[in-house]
Amino acid sequence: MHMNEIIQTLMPWLILAAGILVTLLVSVIRVESKRPAQFSALLTLVLTGVSALQTVSLPGEAIFSGSIEISSLTRILLALFSLIGVLFVVGADRYLSKEKIHLSDYYHLLLIMILGAGIMVAAKDLVVLFIALEVMSLPAYTLAGFRRNDSRSNEAAIKYFVLGGAVGAVFLLGSAFLFGATGSTQFPAIYSWSRQSVTGSNLLFAAGHFLVIVAFLFKVAAAPFHFWKPDVYEGAPTPVTGLMSTLVAVASFVTLVRLIHLPALDSTGWEVYAASIKTTIRVLAVASLVVGSLVIITQKNLKRLFAYSSISQSGYLMLGVLASLQPGHGIAPVLIYLFGYVFAAVGLFVLLSQSEPRGDTGVELVDLTGLVRRSPLRTALWSVLLFSMAGMPFTVGFFTKYFIFISSVGSGETPLVVLAAMCAVVSAYAYLRPIGLMVMRDADPGAAQWGGGFWSQLVVVVSVILVVFLGLMPNAMIQYLKGIPLIH
Amino acid sequence: METSSSLSFLLTIPLLAVVISWVIPKALQRIYAIFGSALILALTVYETSGILFSSTTEAAKAYFVDQRLEWVSELGLSAGFRLDGVSAWFLVLSALTTLVAFYLRGIWYRKQPRLFVSMGFFLLFALNSAFLATDLITFYLSYEAVFIPMIFMVGVWGENQKASAVFRFFLMSFAGSILMLVAMFQLMSMHHAATGQWSSHLPDILKVVANVPVESLLWPGAGFLLAFAIKVPLVPFHGWLKEVYVNAPMPGTIWMSAILSKLGVVGVIRFVLPLFPAVIKEYQGALLAVSAVSVIYAALLAIRSNEGKTLLAYSSISHLGFVMLGLFSLSSEGSNAGVLLSVGHAVTSGMLFYLLHQVEERSGNLDLTTSKGLATAYPVLFSGLFIAVLASVSLPGTLNFGGEFLVLLNAYRASALCTILAALGVILGAVYMLRFFQRLGLGKTGTANPVDVLVKKDLSLADLLMVVLLVGIVIYGGINPGIFMKG
Numbered sequence: 007m008h009m010n011e012i013i014q015t016l017m018p019w020l021i022l023a024a025g026i027l028v029t030l031l032v033s034v035i036r037v038e039s040k041r042p043a044q045f046s047a048l049l050t051l052v053l054t055g056v057s058a059l060q061t062v063s064l065p066g067e068a069i070f071s072g073s074i075e076i077s078s079l080t081r082i083l084l085a086l087f088s089l090i091g092v093l094f095v096v097g098a099d100r101y102l103s104k105e106k107i108h109l110s111d112y113y114h115l116l117l118i119m120i121l122g123a124g125i126m127v128a129a130k131d132l133v134v135l136f137i138a139l140e141v142m143s144l145p146a147y148t149l150a151g152f153r154r155n156d157s158r159s160n161e162a163a164i165k166y167f168v169l170g171g172a173v174g175a176v177f178l179l180g181s182a183f184l185f186g187a188t189g190s191t192q193f194p195a196i197y198s199w200s201r202q203s204v205t206g207s208n209l210l211f212a213a214g215h216f217l218v219i220v221a222f223l224f225k226v227a228a229a230p231f232h233f234w235k236p237d238v239y240e241g242a243p244t245p246v247t248g249l250m251s252t253l254v255a256v257a258s259f260v261t262l263v264r265l266i267h268l269p270a271l272d273s274t275g276w277e278v279y280a281a282s283i284k285t286t287i288r289v290l291a292v293a294s295l296v297v298g299s300l301v302i303i304t305q306k307n308l309k310r311l312f313a314y315s316s317i318s319q320s321g322y323l324m325l326g327v328l329a330s331l332q333p334g335h336g337i338a339p340v341l342i343y344l345f346g347y348v349f350a351a352v353g354l355f356v357l358l359s360q361s362e363p364r365g366d367t368g369v370e371l372v373d374l375t376g377l378v379r380r381s382p383l384r385t386a387l388w389s390v391l392l393f394s395m396a397g398m399p400f401t402v403g404f405f406t407k408y409f410i411f412i413s414s415v416g417s418g419e420t421p422l423v424v425l426a427a428m429c430a431v432v433s434a435y436a437y438l439r440p441i442g443l444m445v446m447r448d449a450d451p452g453a454a455q456w457g458g459g460f461w462s463q464l465v466v467v468v469s470v471i472l473v474v475f476l477g478l479m480p481n482a483m484i485q486y487l488k489g490i491p492l493i494h
Numbered sequence: 495m496e497t498s499s500s501l502s503f504l505l506t507i508p509l510l511a512v513v514i515s516w517v518i519p520k521a522l523q524r525i526y527a528i529f530g531s532a533l534i535l536a537l538t539v540y541e542t543s544g545i546l547f548s549s550t551t552e553a554a555k556a557y558f559v560d561q562r563l564e565w566v567s568e569l570g571l572s573a574g575f576r577l578d579g580v581s582a583w584f585l586v587l588s589a590l591t592t593l594v595a596f597y598l599r600g601i602w603y604r605k606q607p608r609l610f611v612s613m614g615f616f617l618l619f620a621l622n623s624a625f626l627a628t629d630l631i632t633f634y635l636s637y638e639a640v641f642i643p644m645i646f647m648v649g650v651w652g653e654n655q656k657a658s659a660v661f662r663f664f665l666m667s668f669a670g671s672i673l674m675l676v677a678m679f680q681l682m683s684m685h686h687a688a689t690g691q692w693s694s695h696l697p698d699i700l701k702v703v704a705n706v707p708v709e710s711l712l713w714p715g716a717g718f719l720l721a722f723a724i725k726v727p728l729v730p731f732h733g734w735l736k737e738v739y740v741n742a743p744m745p746g747t748i749w750m751s752a753i754l755s756k757l758g759v760v761g762v763i764r765f766v767l768p769l770f771p772a773v774i775k776e777y778q779g780a781l782l783a784v785s786a787v788s789v790i791y792a793a794l795l796a797i798r799s800n801e802g803k804t805l806l807a808y809s810s811i812s813h814l815g816f817v818m819l820g821l822f823s824l825s826s827e828g829s830n831a832g833v834l835l836s837v838g839h840a841v842t843s844g845m846l847f848y849l850l851h852q853v854e855e856r857s858g859n860l861d862l863t864t865s866k867g868l869a870t871a872y873p874v875l876f877s878g879l880f881i882a883v884l885a886s887v888s889l890p891g892t893l894n895f896g897g898e899f900l901v902l903l904n905a906y907r908a909s910a911l912c913t914i915l916a917a918l919g920v921i922l923g924a925v926y927m928l929r930f931f932q933r934l935g936l937g938k939t940g941t942a943n944p945v946d947v948l949v950k951k952d953l954s955l956a957d958l959l960m961v962v963l964l965v966g967i968v969i970y971g972g973i974n975p976g977i978f979m980k981g
Contacts, residue, residue, distance in 0.1 A: 399635050409569055415679040416686055420713075423679060427672045435664075446650065484568045 015067050015076050018058040018084055019124060025050025026117045033110030043110035047095050047117055054120075055088030072192055073131035079341075079490050080128040083260060086345065087120045090252050090352060097356035097465035098245035100458060104362070105243065107152050115145035119249065123257035132181040132191040132218070135261065139177065139225075143170045146254060150242040162241025169234045173221045180217025184268075187211035193268060200269035200276065212279065215268060222262040226255060227313075228320040229293035239313035240368055247309055248355025251316050252348045259320075259344060263327055263337055267492060272333055284331060287324050291422060294321030299429035302436040308358055308369045311436060312351075315395060318433055319347055322407065325414045325426055330492070332417035338488040339413045345483065346406035349476065350394040353469025357388060360458035369454065374440050376449030381456055385444045387466050394473045396437035397430055402476040405484070500541045501561045501575050501626065504585060507534055508619035515612040523607035527596035527614060534618065535589040542582040546977060554579050560628070562695065570682055570692025574629030580763055580833055583978055584625040584756055587840045590967075591752040592618045594844045595745035597960050598851055602651045602743055609650065613643035614745070621753060625760055630678040630694040633765070637757060638671060644754070647746035648738060659741035666734035670724035677717025681769070684710075700768060708772045715770035719781075722766065726758035726814045729788040739807035744851040747803065751810045751847060752840040759814070759836050762821050763829055774824065779909060781822040786912040788815030789919035796926040802850050802860030805930050806843065809886065812919055813839045813894075819916055820901035828904035830979035835897025837971065837978050842885040842894060845964040849879045852957060853934060856950045862933040869935035875953040876935045878961040883931045885968045887924045893968045896975035 013020065029050065033043040058081045066077030095113065102108035122142025129135035147170060151163025185191050187210040188199040200211075220231070227235040239247045266287075271280040298318025305311040326340035361369045378385040394403035407430060414423050458466070476483055511530045518526045539546065544557030559577040566572075577585075592614055602610040617640060624636035641664070648660045678694065685693050685702045693699065703711065724731045739747050767774065774781065792811035799805045817839065820832030852875055854860050857868060869876035888894040898920060906913040953961070971978065 405566065405569065408571075411676075412569065412679050412682060412686075412692065415676070416683040420676060420680060424673065424676050427675055428669075431668045431672060442649075481566055481568060484566065488568065 012069050015061075015064075015069060017061070018054050018081065019076075019121070019128075021057055022050060022054045022084075022088075022117065022121050022124065025054070026114055026121060029110075029114040029117060033114060037110075040108050040110050040113075043113045044095060044099070047113035048092060050117060051088045051091040051095065051120070055085045055092070058082070058085040058088065068130065068194075070134075072194060073134045074125070074128050075130045076128055077491075079260075079492070080124070082487075082490065083127045083256070084124040086256065086348065087123050087253055090249070090348060091116055091120050093352045093356070093465045093468065094245050094249055097248075097352070097462045098359065100462050101243070101245055101359040105153060107154070107243065109152075112149070112152065115149050116249065118142075118145045119149075119253060123253055126257050127260050129261075130193040132184060132193075136174065136177055136181065139261075140174060142254065142257060143174075146170075146246070146250060149246040149249070150238060152243045152246060156241075158241035159243065160241075162238045165234055166238045166242070169224060169238075173224045176217050176224075177221035180214045180219075180221060183210050183214025183217065185214075187214055193264070196268055197270055201273050203275070211269070215265075218265050218268075219262065222258055222265060223290065225258040226262055226320050226323075227317055228290045228324065229297040229317055232294070232297065232317045232320075235317060236310045236313040240307060240309045244309070244355055244359035244368075247312075248352060248359075251312065251355065252351050255316060255319075256344045256348060259323055259340070263330065263340060264492065266327060266331070271331060280331070284328060287328050287331075288419075288422060291321050291324035291328070292425060294318060294324060295426055295429040296321075299433040299436075302433050303439075305436070306371050308371065308440075311371075312354065312358075315433070315436075316351075318429060319343075321429070322410050322426060325419060325422060326410045328419055328422070329410075329413040329417045335413060335417060336488065336490075337492045338484070338490070339409045341487045341490065342409055342484060343406040345487070346394070346402040346473075346476065349402055349469055349472040350391045353387065353391045353466045353473070354395070356462050356465045356469070357384070357391070357458075360384070360456050360462055362455040362457060371440060371443060372450045372452060373454040373456075374443045375447045375453050377444040377456070380449060384456060384458075384463075385441075387470050388444060389441050390470045390473060391466075392437045392441055394477070396434040400474070400477045402473045402480065404477060405480045409484070501559055501577055504538060504541055504577075504622055505575075505619065505626070507537060508615050508622060511615040512612045512619065515608060515615060518608070518611075520607050523611045524596070524599070524603045527611045528593065530615070531589065531593040531596050531618070535586070535593050538585050538589045542577065542585060545577070545579055545582040546586065549976075551579060551979075562629070568692070570685075570694050571631055572629055572693075572695055573627075573632045574695050575623075575626040575632070576628040577626060579979075580760065581625045583833060583837055584753075584760055585622055587756065587837060588618055588621040588625065588753050591749060591840060591844055594752070594848055594960065594964070595748045597957075598745050598748075598848065600651075600744060600851070602745060606650060609646065610745075613646045614749075617643040617749060621757070624757055628696045628764070630681065630696065630699065630765075632694075633761070634671070634675055634678060637674075637761075640754060640757065641667060644742075644746065644750065647749070648742045651743040651746070653741045653743070655737065656741050659737045662734045663738045666724055666731075670721035670731075673717040674721035677714035680714045680717075696765070696768075703769055708776070711770050711773050715766065715773040718761065718766050718770070722758035722761045723784075724758075725761070726755050726818060727811060728784050728815065728818060729791045729811065732788075732792065732811050735811065736804055736807050739810075740801070740803050744847060744854075747807075748844050748847045751807070752844040755810065755814055756836050756840060759817055759821065759832060762818070763833070767821065767824070767829070771824075774822070778822060778824060779912075782819060782905065782909045782912040785815050785819040785822055786915040786919075788812065788818070789916045790815075790922065793919045793922035793926060797922065797929070800862045802853070802862060802930065802934065803847075805862070805926060806846055806850065809923065809926060810839070810843055812923060813843075813886075815919070816898055816901050816916060819905045819912065820897075823901070823904040823908045825904050825907070827900065827979075828908075831897055831900030831904055834971075834975055834978040835894060835901055838885070838893035838897045838968070841964055841967050841971070842882060842892075845882040845961065845968070846879075846886060848960065848964075849875065849882055852953060853879070860934075862930065866933055866937045867935070872952045874958065876931075878953065878958070878965070879935065880931060881961075881965050881968075883927045885965075887927045888920065891969065891972045893971035893975070895972060900975075 029043050029046040032046050036042045062081045068075045119142050122138050126138035129138050147163055147167040150166045151160050153159035188196045224231045294317055298314050302314035329335045330337045358369050394401035397403045397407040411423050545554045548554040561575045563573040620636050620639035627633035648656050681699050682694050685699055688702045789812050792808045796805050796808035817832045817835050820828045885892040888898045902913055
């Protein structure tokens with residue numbers, strides 16, 4: 007392909023990469039003020055998002071000898087990542103000043119994370135995927151330890167780093183096995199190898215496939231690979247927790263789905279292997295749903311609560327993955343679930359960052375007591391977003407769960423849906439209890455003060471508008487995302 | 495009147511009332527609630543009068559209305575409503591019950607009255623939407639929406655053990671409705687498999703289900719039946735009921751016993767019977783037996799209970815057992831009799847709980863072992879209670895008589911044994927209701943009664959008015975049972 011065409015195709019990614027350099031430079035030149043870096047990051051993200059959306063309907067193209075494929079899926083995901091980035095740049099402003107960690111580094115680290123995530127979802131080569139994974143993860147470790155004087159933040163950074171290192175190692179080992187078995191690290195080559203290998207999987211391939219999947223199961227914290235998550239969520243600065251829960255989670259989950267679809271599971275000779283993959287996903291789904299939904303009702307710290315929430319989200323998503331393994335089903339349920347989750351989660355984490363600091367304990371349930379009298383608007387915003395998490399109708403959270411459930415029933419997973427629906431009810435208790443505390447209880451004397459400032463409140467309002475608008479009129483989103491094929 | 499606008503009207507008016515209740519001053523909430531619900535009752539009767547008062551089912555059919563609004567066609571979500579001979583009566587009942595519940599004075603008008611009134615109107619909206627729904631998901635959502643106000647009722651104005659009552663209520667009901675939801679998903683995926691389209695509209699589903707073998711309808715049918723068996727409730731799914739009824743504030747109890755239990759009845763008529771005729775046919779014996787056992791078992795529990803509210807709670811289960819017996823007789827006359835008896839039960843149980851609250855206000859408790867002889871002190875109140883008791887034991891000339899008679903008649907064709915068993919329940923019903931009245935009202939005034947009991951006033955004129963209205967309905971319906979049977 008001609009160089010010009012490559013540049014054209016890669017334009018959103020190139021803008022982002024250039025923006026990182028500009029932001030870095032700007033923050034070095036004007037050390038005393040954070041505004042230039044902030045502005046440059048915002049501009050970069052907006053340009054990236056717009057240019058990704060502009061080209062979204064163009065056909066997919068494989069570039070760099072097939073190691074990256076730029077398609078509708080990757081473009082729409084990059085646009086989503088840019089949106090997340092914009093919201094966390096605008097929404098974190100006041101939190102960072104309040105915690106006295108307002109450094110320009112936040113902005114370029116965030117941009118690097120987005121670039122990593124954006125490449126990761128486009129990678130069609132295990133090596134490129136590994137590099138993208140590290141590009142996304144390294145800034146995340148740094149950001150997790152951003153509150154340098156806080157031991158919990160340091161603990162979170164170390165835990166996240168050690169885990170990330172292990173994930174990288176496991177992934178590399180798996181890639182090596184896959185290379186050994188198939189003779190290539192490129193997805194299409196592995197796929198066609200699996201089509202030709204009529205004998206079905208061999209042990210080396212199975213081990214490699216298993217390892218790369220396990221690496222990402224750690225990353226998305228599907229039970230039983232979830233134990234790191236609550237501690238890291240609790241210790242990391244709240245906007246960074248938000249980034250992990252949205253940006254990193256979406257990128258990792260999409261990658262996980264693509265890795266699961268690495269071999270052609272429907273080709274002859276692979277029936278046993280496909281069945282065992284399905285069984286594994288069922289086990290993971292049950293474990294994540296049960297652990298997430300049962301433990302969440304005992305949580306008093308809101309960041310830990312959302313950590314368990316995201317563990318149970320992995321469970322619902324596993325149902326979507328199972329449906330996508332059925333011939334004729336795409337990954338639309340998974341994508342729609344991820345989008346719906348992100349729109350609510352951004353608002354929730356920005357809301358969480360609005361409490362005034364009270365030592366290093368984070369936001370406890372007790373801080374929400376009597377909020378309706380102190381701050382009615384904030385109570386309404388909290389309620390809408392929590393309703394969406396609980397899957398209440400007229401919020402986007404309803405459709406996302408509903409779509410996952412009907413497609414799972416359609417692919418014959420009825421018992422799992424019964425379990426998932428029960429877990430949804432149990433965890434609804436955990437999401438609705440904070441609303442009860444806000445509305446029905448008087449303020450506890452120890453309750454924290456809340457104060458967000460205009461910009462962070464604006465971000466929450468944007469998130470609420472998205473949640474409600476897509477909750478009332480999801481047609482366009484569903485139709486659009488349904489048309490997006492999974493890349494191989 | 496037969497335009498679809500009447501449907502949207504019946505649904506939007508209660509919602510509007512919810513909104514208005516937030517701007518009404520606290521002191522005026524009761525007045526607003528009473529006039530608002532009376533107005534809604536009048537409008538409901540007016541809008542449905544074509545169906546309610548036409549002489550035959552054929553004549554009523556001219557007024558049936560179907561409406562369907564597309565929502566998310568990609569996922570088969572639409573809002574479908576149908577006003578017919580069954581739903582019309584339940585709409586009137588839910589408005590009437592709301593009026594009765596709002597009419598009661600109590601702590602709910604002193605503690606957070608705005609929340610109480612808005613939740614009451616929201617409940618009315620959710621009930622109406624559930625009674626009208628012909629779309630699986632619309633029905634499910636309305637069915638679940640009913641819980642929100644009920645949880646507030648018990649949680650905010652409930653009595654001693656409200657937390658555990660709320661929890662049990664929540665758990666039992668959701669366990670059932672989740673299975674119903676999954677059953678709906680199964681039906682929808684059958685539709686998807688057959689046509690390639692998602693739809694949750696009942697007529698669409700019915701077309702597809704007709705070609706599906708009975709075995710694969712067994713589980714969906716069981717899901718629906720279980721949800722409704724919990725809701726009604728049928729023995730052995732009645733475990734949640736006593737604690738919730740007793741700990742709920744009296745308006746909550748009235749709503750639950752008079753109208754919430756009818757969600758199960760309407761659900762069976764609207765969804766279970768048309769969707770799973772073969773399944774029901776196959777298990778008819780078992781279903782009739784469960785209904786008959788409910789009648790007897792709950793009546794025995796009522797005989798054993800020593801607290802007024804508990805006794806009436808069990809009597810509710812017993813009467814609803816009759817209703818289900820009628821429905822499971824699988825004849826249209828049986829279904830109609832079930833509707834008639836549902837109306838009768840709703841009105842009489844509303845009246846009983848209403849008057850029971852008056853008794854409780856005066857004697858301080860409803861302990862049947864200690865309080866007695868209250869009729870001497872409150873002749874008017876106890877006259878009303880006596881009429882309610884007679885209506886409840888299905889005295890000929892009251893609404894319940896026709897219902898129970900026709901239910902037994904139709905059930906006899908299906909199963910003589912179950913009918914004979916259930917008929918014993920009529921006798922047991924007389925035993926516990928008369929015992930209830932005798933313990934509370936008759937005899938010498940007990941020493942256990944607090945001294946100030948006798949100085950309180952008898953039934954007020956306003957309360958008397960409500961009793962007269964309800965008695966009027968009971969007797970009018972007792973004379974004209976035909977108007978309730980247009981299913």
